[in-house]
Amino acid sequence: MKQYASLFQLGLILGLLLLAFWLSSDFQQIAAGIALFLLGMMLLEDGLKALGGGLLERLLAASTGSLPRAMGFGIIATSVTQSSSLVSVIAISFLSAGLISLAAGIGIIFGANLGTTTGAWLIAGVGLRVDIAVYAMPMLAFGAVLMFQRSAALKGAGLALLGIGLVFLGIAFIKDGFDAFSARFDLTRLALGGILGLVIYTLVGAAATVVMQSSHATMLLVITALATGQISYENALAVAIGANIGTTVTALIGAAQANYQGKRLALGHLIFNSVTALAALSLIVPLRILVDGISDLVGIGAEDFALRLAVFHTLFNLLGIALMVPQMPRLLTYLERRIATPSPSVSMPRFINADLGAFPVTLLTAMKNEVRHLARNTSNLVAEALNLRLEDLMASKDLRLTVERSRDAIGLNVEQRYEEKIKGLHSAIVEFAAQKSALSMPRTAALRLQELRDSANALVRAVKAVKHLHENARRFTEQANGEVSLLYDRIRQSIAQILVEIEMLDQTEPEQRSALSIEEERRALRFEDQKVSETLERLLQTRKISAANATSFLNDARYAQEAMTALLDAAELLYRDDDQTLAEIERLLTMEDEETDQKERVS
Amino acid sequence: MPFEKLNSKLERHLTLLAKGSSRKIKATDVGKIIAKLEKRRAKLLDEVATAPHKTERLAHKIDAADEMLGRARWLQKQLQNDAGSEASKD
Incomplete structure (x- = not known):
């Protein structure tokens, strides 16, 4: 049904x-102008993303500590990029990754709404006054040359230049189209006064924005139509209000597939723009008087309706902010109540989702948190498979004693637990990594994504090794069975020690933590393994253990070794430094297996 | 040559850096890692004093920490030398 509706549309x-x-060949020129403008905006957005190299994301991460800073970021970022949709997408991505709060996200949206009004100023103040098509030509030529360069920055600059060139060309086409159109038609005959005109033209503005998916394009059309006398000033004001409402429809459509945070942000956007539109419509007369007063004060001509419309656009968005900022706590409470936080699931992904977009910072943060989630599930499973409880191990002052005393059956079905809490989560992580690795991102970010996926794979290897060990570990530890039980306790102690060390690494502040400390655990593990082998040898020689039990134990000790190595591999990859430069140093310093073997031979 | 494998990893890193596909590492960055490793080593020494039953295990960990510190200091020195020779070329 949905498919037919979109086909019909x-x-x-x-x-x-x-x-x-x-009906009109001039309309073809206007429509082509809109097409060039929209295409130019898309290229400009892509170009700025590539040119910035994550600059916008870094700025956002640093400037959302308070509402004014978040709003400031929204205003500046949207004014510079001329794309509120780009800024909104980044905000949703950061919010979904848990890098910013909902309040900061809403602040960015408020700011982006105000920042987007600079577009009207640029069109009315520059676009219609200067023959910008003249500037478009060299931009297109230079842009085309640059966009085929290999360097990401040059390519980005080329796309951005090409985008600006197409935007300029689009504006020139629309202007010429309206000039020619005006000679034959007079659309002001369709002008409607009073409340009816206000309502109808607001709906026209909203519909145009929904169809073109761009409030900038609507503002461009209405400003050009106003400058060529094809729309009355009153009706143009209503179209500008409608464009604000239309933007939220686009955001709502986008949020239909979003997670709860994305939905909250889209609803907050809708509420903000609806309140702004209602306030602007009800206060249209005093607002118009205020616009005239400000325009006269700054020297905007009485007949310069295009610039006066830009003043109105900024003013009513400011009015919206003035009305909504004091209501922010209530708005946040409402959004959090209306769209509740889903209860966290241990078996489903909590952090990776479709809203993260293509921003390395958010992708890597979400991926790391998800692998930590998998690591926690793995630690619990590994501990319980050995009749231990992770919380007891963490609280223990003497692990040896805690392990020896943990003899009660936990009754874990390892296969079932693996299916419930490991398999699905692991698949989601692997699928996410595969999807995102297809994106173009810096080498260090791509490498990090791969490391995190490898960390998840290592965790699953640990679970699989413990599955083999589980049955004997349970059998020999639930009942005291002489020397064999003591040997199994040694294995349990070694694994417990590693689980505790990894847990402590997780709890250490990232600034204090170094994945290189895992090497210490590897060294200690080799020492313990050697000691266990010596003990086993001695027990066999003194016939304190049967050959059959010794063989079983040797097999299990190998599985335990596999599990511990896999757990350490996973931790080493997972807890790499978040700073990409320091992570690169850690990669250099990490000891390769052959280095370790060489060292062991020497010692 | 000490740390032969580390040296070849460093060379590979420098090749990638020349191609613009890796991050430039400065001796000061390695200093941050060294500071973390030193703090960690001090913590292990404290643990020896408070947990005598773990002395043998901790000795192996301290041994590994020392080796890691040695590698980090070697890397820092290489980067300082490289920076020095680049500055003298200028």
Whole structure:
């Protein structure tokens, strides 16, 4: 049904376009201008993303500590990129990864709404006054040359130049189209006064924005139409209000697939823009008087309706912010209540989701948190498979004693637990890594993503090794069975020690933590393994253990060794430094297996 | 040559850096890692004093920490030498 509705919508738009083209050839030029403008905006957005090399994300991470800073980021980022949708997508991505709060996300959206009004100023103040098509030509030529360069920065600069060139060309096309159109038609005959005009033109503005998926394009059209006398000033004001409402529809459609945080942000955006629109519509008369007063004060001509519309656009968005900022705590409470936080699931992914977009910072943060989630599930499973409880081990002052005393059956079904809490989560992590590794991202970020996936794989290897060990470990520890039980206790102690060390590493502040400390555990593990082998040898010689039990134990000791190595491999990859430069040093310093073997031979 | 494997990893890193596909590492960055490792080593020494039953195990850990510190200091020195020779070329 949904599919037919979108097909019908597409058919309707194409049909209307054909009809308009048939009625007026000038309209073709206007439509082509809009197409060039939208294409230019897309290229500009892609170019700025590549040119910035994550600059916008880094700025965002540093500037959302308070509401004014978050709003400031929204205003500046949108003014510079001229793309509120890019800023909104980054905000949703950061919010989904838990890197910013909902309050900061809403602050960014408020700021982006105000920042987007600079577009109207640029169009009315520059776009319509200067022959910008002249500037577009060299930009297109330089942009095309640069976009085929290998360097990401040059490529980004080329795309951005090409985008600006197309935007300029689009504006020139629309301007010329309206000039020619004005000679034959007078659309002001369709002007509607009073409340009816206000309502109808607000709906027109909203519909145009939904269809074009860009409030900038609507503002461009209405400002150009206003400058060529094809729309009355009153109706143009209503279209500008409608464009604000139309933007939220686009955001709501995008949020339909989003997680709860993305949905909250989209609802907050809708509420903010609806309140702003309602306030602007109800206060249209005093607002218009205020616009005239400000315009006269700054020297905007009485007939310069295009610039006056830009003043109005900024003013009513400011009014919205003035109304909504004091209501922020209530808005946040409402959003959190309306869209509740889903209860955390131990078996489903909690951090990786579709809203993270393509920003390395958010992708890596979410991926790391998800692998930590898997690591916690793995630690619990490994401990319980050996009749131990992770919380007891963490609270223990003497691990040897705690392990020796833990003899009660836990009754864990390892296979079932693996299916419930490991397998699905691991699959989601692997799938996420595969999808995101197809994105173009810096080498260090791609390498980090791969390391985190490898960490998850190592965790699963540990679980599989423990599965083999589980049955005998349970059998020989639930009942005291002489020397064999003591040997199994040694294995349990070694694994317990590693689980505790990893848990402590996880709890250490990232600034204090170094994945290189895992090497210490490897060294201690080799020493313990050697000691266990010596003990086993001695027990066999003195016939204190049967050959059958010794063989079983040797097999299990090998599985235990596999599990511990896999746990340490996973931790080493998981707890790499978050600073990519320090992580690179850690990779250099990490000892390779052959180095360790060489050292052992020497010693 | 000491740390032969580390040296070849460093060379590989420098090749990638020349191609623009790796991050530049400075001796001061390695200093941050050394500071962390030293703090960690001090913590292990404290633990020896408080947990005598773990002395043997901890001795192996301290041994590994020392080796890691040695590798880090070697790397820092190499980067300092490289920076020095680059500055003298200029």
